[in-house]
Structures are given as structure tokens and as C-alpha cells.
Amino acid sequence: MTAPWITYRPELKVLDCTIRDGGLVNDHAFEDGFVKAVYQACVEAGIDYMEVGYKASQKLFARNRFGAWKYCDEDDVRRILDDNPTQLKLAAMADAAKSDWHTDILPKKDSVLDMIRVAFYAHQVSEAVDMIKDAADKGYEVSANLMAVSTVTELEVQQVLEVIAQSPANVLVVVDSYGSMYAEQIELLVKQYLEFGKQTGKIVGMHAHNNQQLAFANTIEAIIHGANRVDASMAGLGRGAGNCPMELLIGFLRNPKFHIRPIYRVIQDHLLPLSRKVEWGPFAQYNITGQLNEHPREAIAARAGEKRDCYLEFYDKLTIDV
Amino acid sequence: MTAPWITYRPELKVLDCTIRDGGLVNDHAFEDGFVKAVYQACVEAGIDYMEVGYKASQKLFARNRFGAWKYCDEDDVRRILDDNPTQLKLAAMADAAKSDWHTDILPKKDSVLDMIRVAFYAHQVSEAVDMIKDAADKGYEVSANLMAVSTVTELEVQQVLEVIAQSPANVLVVVDSYGSMYAEQIELLVKQYLEFGKQTGKIVGMHAHNNQQLAFANTIEAIIHGANRVDASMAGLGRGAGNCPMELLIGFLRNPKFHIRPIYRVIQDHLLPLSRKVEWGPFAQYNITGQLNEHPREAIAARAGEKRDCYLEFYDKLTIDV
Numbered sequence: 100m101t102a103p104w105i106t107y108r109p110e111l112k113v114l115d116c117t118i119r120d121g122g123l124v125n126d127h128a129f130e131d132g133f134v135k136a137v138y139q140a141c142v143e144a145g146i147d148y149m150e151v152g153y154k155a156s157q158k159l160f161a162r163n164r165f166g167a168w169k170y171c172d173e174d175d176v177r178r179i180l181d182d183n184p185t186q187l188k189l190a191a192m193a194d195a196a197k198s199d200w201h202t203d204i205l206p207k208k209d210s211v212l213d214m215i216r217v218a219f220y221a222h223q224v225s226e227a228v229d230m231i232k233d234a235a236d237k238g239y240e241v242s243a244n245l246m247a248v249s250t251v252t253e254l255e256v257q258q259v260l261e262v263i264a265q266s267p268a269n270v271l272v273v274v275d276s277y278g279s280m281y282a283e284q285i286e287l288l289v290k291q292y293l294e295f296g297k298q299t300g301k302i303v304g305m306h307a308h309n310n311q312q313l314a315f316a317n318t319i320e321a322i323i324h325g326a327n328r329v330d331a332s333m334a335g336l337g338r339g340a341g342n343c344p345m346e347l348l349i350g351f352l353r354n355p356k357f358h359i360r361p362i363y364r365v366i367q368d369h370l371l372p373l374s375r376k377v378e379w380g381p382f383a384q385y386n387i388t389g390q391l392n393e394h395p396r397e398a399i400a401a402r403a404g405e406k407r408d409c410y411l412e413f414y415d416k417l418t419i420d421v
Numbered sequence: 422m423t424a425p426w427i428t429y430r431p432e433l434k435v436l437d438c439t440i441r442d443g444g445l446v447n448d449h450a451f452e453d454g455f456v457k458a459v460y461q462a463c464v465e466a467g468i469d470y471m472e473v474g475y476k477a478s479q480k481l482f483a484r485n486r487f488g489a490w491k492y493c494d495e496d497d498v499r500r501i502l503d504d505n506p507t508q509l510k511l512a513a514m515a516d517a518a519k520s521d522w523h524t525d526i527l528p529k530k531d532s533v534l535d536m537i538r539v540a541f542y543a544h545q546v547s548e549a550v551d552m553i554k555d556a557a558d559k560g561y562e563v564s565a566n567l568m569a570v571s572t573v574t575e576l577e578v579q580q581v582l583e584v585i586a587q588s589p590a591n592v593l594v595v596v597d598s599y600g601s602m603y604a605e606q607i608e609l610l611v612k613q614y615l616e617f618g619k620q621t622g623k624i625v626g627m628h629a630h631n632n633q634q635l636a637f638a639n640t641i642e643a644i645i646h647g648a649n650r651v652d653a654s655m656a657g658l659g660r661g662a663g664n665c666p667m668e669l670l671i672g673f674l675r676n677p678k679f680h681i682r683p684i685y686r687v688i689q690d691h692l693l694p695l696s697r698k699v700e701w702g703p704f705a706q707y708n709i710t711g712q713l714n715e716h717p718r719e720a721i722a723a724r725a726g727e728k729r730d731c732y733l734e735f736y737d738k739l740t741i742d743v
Contacts, residue, residue, distance in 0.1 A: 316638025350712040390672040410689040
């Protein structure tokens with residue numbers, strides 16, 4: 100009998116998605132000081148990657164409706180972190196069908212970004228493969244993030260993995276978009292992703308949502324079963340119920356390169372003030388959509404309205420009045 | 422490959438500790454309407470046990486400082502639920518060294534209670550055995566709750582289990598008092614408790630705290646490894662960071678005897694209003710004491726003071742200024 104939870108795996112790397120996933124809470128309109136503070140905290144905490152936002156299509160998403168982190172123009176990113184003279188690597192996310200990736204993702208030599216994370220639904224896997232190849236050809240590390248895997252059948256997941264395993268993606272991420280999955284499901288998926296990924300040397304990652312207060316636990320579960328690239332965000336900031344809280348994850352990891360103090364500082368100085376303006380976290384409506392394995396959009400709408408305290412009406416709407 | 426998470430174990434039973442553990446938040450001063458609403462929700466939800474409070478010593482805890490649920494006098498309990506003409510069983514907790522159990526715990530024939538839960542620290546195991554025998558002799562089901570097991574060495578846990586396994590206790594509960602334990606630790610302890618308990622046919626239970634947002638996840642983990650008696654509370658009400666939320670647990674369990682709707686109702690109508698008067702939940706200070714495997718008392722004090730938003734100062738106090 101040993102105690103593996105007090106040692107560590109050096110190859111385990113952490114990605115901060117505070118600005119990217121958190122942007123879904125405030126239309127990506129973070130002030131520069133906020134983004135700089137998160138960047139600085141990531142650097143000081145020894146975090147490996149910071150995802151600064153989306154590469155979203157300006158044709159689909161009008162410039163005047165969103166903040167800079169919806170697009171991550173090179174000038175905006177460099178305004179915050181210059182040429183990024185640190186060990187921290189930078190990532191941006193491009194969604195299938197929502198990104199003009201041919202033109203908007205620059206060759207790596209012209210960009211401060213290090214990684215492109217390609218997010219897609221199962222039926223979009225073919226465009227995803229094109230996006231992955233494009234980003235790899237341009238010189239980036241690439242991650243393949245199959246979203247909402249909890250709604251995809253086992254056969255379809257297998258098909259996606261077969262295709263993606265042959266792509267130049269470096270990382271395959273298990274994404275629990277609806278925060279609906281339990282530990283046993285995480286275990287099965289991580290093992291399956293590892294099995295397909297090993298043929299071509301791919302790393303497996305985990306991106307969890309906190310609808311059922313399981314984001315941190317499921318991230319630990321993924322780590323136990325071999326995931327070596329895990330996402331978290333400061334104070335769990337992220338759409339709806341939010342993500343795995345970085346302060347909990349770093350408190351759990353035992354690699355001495357990680358430091359938790361800068362994380363509590365940025366939470367105290369920036370996330371706590373933000374929480375008085377916008378809302379995220381595992382409120383009852385998110386518990387319910389998580390339990391039902393549904394997209395959180397109904398819960399987000401309910402939390403934003405006058406009936407945010409009417410849990411029973413919300414429960415009935417999703418379960419009885421259908 | 423099967424999907425065990427959509428079936429159920431009929432022998433798995435749930436205990437509601439809203440009033441008992443929640444009483445530590447408000448000095449046990451719940452209004453009758455609140456206790457009745459929780460009782461009614463437990464009955465309608467198909468919950469198996471409700472823990473109504475403590476049997477605490479009136480010599481140590483002056484009557485004028487605490488509400489009725491610190492003592493659970495027979496008259497107070499019956500005022501709420503009469504002779505309890507339902508399937509729901511009733512429990513009360515007695516702490517070693519804090520209870521006049523010889524006199525205050527009545528013979529079962531004179532009490533509406535069904536179960537006594539004996540809570541003790543490792544060094545109090547001898548008094549605990551006397552308490553367990555006394556309660557069993559008086560006619561109750563008995564549970565043995567070794568508190569703060571995360572601070573006890575493996576040898577000492579083994580010693581406690583050897584002694585308790587020979588007692589007439591029906592249930593041995595893994596108690597993560599500080600909310601500090603991770604899934605692998607829960608697995609080891611549940612297996613160890615099961616091993617000792619099987620000689621004398623004892624059930625193993627789980628009582629989790631939510632300091633690291635792991636209460637629900639660790640309860641699932643305990644269930645996976647064979648715990649058949651698990652604690653939860655409405656909206657997670659409980660000391661400090663609170664407990665495993667009942668609404669999440671019942672959403673996870675697939676036994677059709679359980680119903681979640683009455684739980685969302687009592688949360689909406691009673692717990693949400695209470696949350697505007699008293700505070701519980703996994704705030705940063707509780708994350709920190711959980712990570713450090715410490716009693717939450719410093720965190721409770723910090724949350725109650727003017728510096729409740731000074732996370733960094735609190736972190737430094739517990740880690741650097743020592």
C-alpha cells in the first residue's frame with residue numbers, strides 16, 4: 100500500500116482557461132488589467148498553458164457585440180503580454196463552423212500563440228481534421244476537443260477517435276460540456292482516448308464543467324487514469340456552472356514547480372470583484388441540466404431572469420412540462 | 422463494458438443530516454417550520470434516515486445558548502413529527518465526552534428515535550464502545566462515526582476498527598471531517614472498513630465535507646467501493662463548507678424509490694432563504710483548510726470577520742506565518 104497522491108508525474112501539464120471559457124460569461128469583454136493579472140498569475144504559479152480566448156469569425160460575430168477575447172487579434176494579445184518572454188505557452192480556441200481559420204489563424208512565425216485548440220461536435224469531425232492539419236502546417240501545437248461527448252454514442256466516439264488519431268493533433272481532450280458525467284464515465288473515456296491516441300503518441304486531456312460539483316473530482320479521476328493535460332480556471336470562472344477551479348487543482352498537484360499563492364491573490368484581487376458583476380457556479384439550475392445531460396442554455400436563461408430562485412418551476416419545465 | 426451508473430443497489434440507504442450538521446451553522450436554532458419542511462421532504466423523497474440533531478450534555482452546553490436541536494428532547498422531536506407515522510427512520514448524534522448518554526438517551530420504547538450515531542475521535546474509542554453498547558442495549562440501531570480519520574495513522578485506524586468491529590454497532594462510517602481527502606484515500610478507507618466490518622456483518626457508511634468541492638464525488642467513490650449508508654444534506658447545509666448536497670446525491674442514485682422534486686422544493690422554499698441569513702459552502706478559506714488537512718475553525722472565524730475577502734492573508738497565516 101502506497102500513497103500516490105503525495106507524489107507527482109512530471110509530464111502532467113495544466114492549462115488555464117479563465118479568459119477563454121470565462122469569456123462566455125461576459126461576452127469576452129475583460130479589461131486589460133484583468134487579463135494581465137491572470138497572465139501574471141499563470142506565470143508565477145508555474146502553469147504550463149494559458150488559453151487567451153477564441154479565434155471567432157468576425158462575419159458571424161459582429162465586432163461591436165463582443166470584447167477582444169472573442170477574436171484574439173495578434174495586436175490585442177501582444178498589448179497584454181508583449182512577446183511573452185516567459186515559460187508559459189499561449190493557446191487560443193477555434194470552433195468548427197464558427198471560425199475563419201484559413202485566414203484568421205496566422206502562421207506561427209507571425210504569432211505569439213503556441214497552440215490552437217480545435218473544438219468541434221462529432222458531426223463536424225471532418226472540418227475539425229482540416230482545421231487540425233491547417234494549424235499543424237502553420238507550425239502550432241494542436242489540440243482536438245470533441246465537445247459534448249456525453250451526448251455521443253460509443254460507436255460515434257470510436258469513429259471520431261479513429262479519424263482524429265490519424266491527424267497531426269498532439270492532444271485529445273475529454274470534454275464534459277454539460278457537466279453531466281460521473282467518475283466511471285470519465286474513466287472509460289480517458290482509457291478509450293488513451294487507447295486510440297497511443298498509436299500516434301497523443302496526449303489525453305480533460306476539460307470538465309462544474310454543474311454537479313464534479314469538475315475537480317472528474318479532473319482528478321482523469322489524472323488517475325492517465326490524462327496528462329488538464330484544464331482549470333481561476334475560481335472556476337467559466338460558462339454557467341464554471342470549470343474545475345485552478346486553486347483546487349494546484350492544491351492537489353504535488354509538482355513543486357506549481358505555486359498556489361499567486362492564484363489566491365488573483366482570485367482575491369480580480370475574480371472576487373468580478374463575481375459581484377457576473378455570475379457563475381453550480382447553482383440549482385445547473386445541477387438540473389447536468390443531471391439531465393442537457394446544454395446549460397436553459398439554465399443560463401433562468402439564472403438571468405426574475406425567476407432565478409424558482410428552482411421547482413425550472414425543474415418541472417425540464418422534466419414534466421415536456 | 423456495461424454502464425453500472427444507470428442501475429442501483431437496493432441495499433444502499435441515505436441519511437439526511439441537514440438539521441444535525443446544519444445546526445453547527447446556527448447554534449441549532451432552527452424554527453419548527455424549517456425542521457418540519459425538511460422532515461416532510463425526507464419522507465416524500467424516499468430518504469431512509471433523518472438525523473434530527475445532537476444529544477448534547479446540558480451541563481457542558483447551557484440551554485440558553487443553543488436551540489432545541491442541540492439536545493433533541495423527546496418533546497421537541499415529537500412536536501415536529503408526532504409519533505413519526507412514516508417509513509423514515511430518525512437518528513440523533515451523541516459525541517463522546519460531550520453527551521450525558523447514560524441518562525439523556527432514553528430506552529427505545531420511550532423514544533421516537535430509531536438510531537443513535539456515536540461520534541468520537543480515535544483516542545475516545547473506549548468511551549465510544551461503552552456508548553455503542555449502551556445504545557444497543559437500550560434497543561437502538563447504532564452507528565460508529567470515527568471523526569477526522571484523515572488525521573489518524575493507518576495503525577491507529579486499524580486499532581479502532583478492531584475494537585469497533587467487536588461492538589454491537591450496525592454501521593461504521595468513514596468521516597472526512599476536514600474535507601481533505603481525495604478519491605484514492607476514500608477507496609482505501611472504505612475497503613479497510615468493509616474488511617473489518619464483514620466479520621460481524623457491519624454496513625459501511627460515508628460522511629463527507631465539501632471543503633474542496635469533493636463531498637459529492639467522494640460519496641460516489643465510497644458507493645462504488647461498497648458503502649451502503651451515505652450522508653447528505655439539503656443544499657449541502659452543514660458546518661463550514663457543508664456536506665454532500667442531497668439534491669446531487671438523489672440525482673445520481675437510480676433507485677426509483679427516491680424522488681428529487683421534494684428536495685428542490687425544500688431548497689427553494691427554506692434553504693435558499695436561510696442562505697441569506699447564515700453562510701455555508703466551499704469558500705476559499707475552506708479550500709485552504711481542506712488542502713492543509715486542518716480543522717475548519719480558523720476558516721469559520723475568518724469568514725465571520727471583516728477580513729472574509731482577504732484570502733491571501735488567510736493563506737499566509739496558515740502556511741507562512743507559522
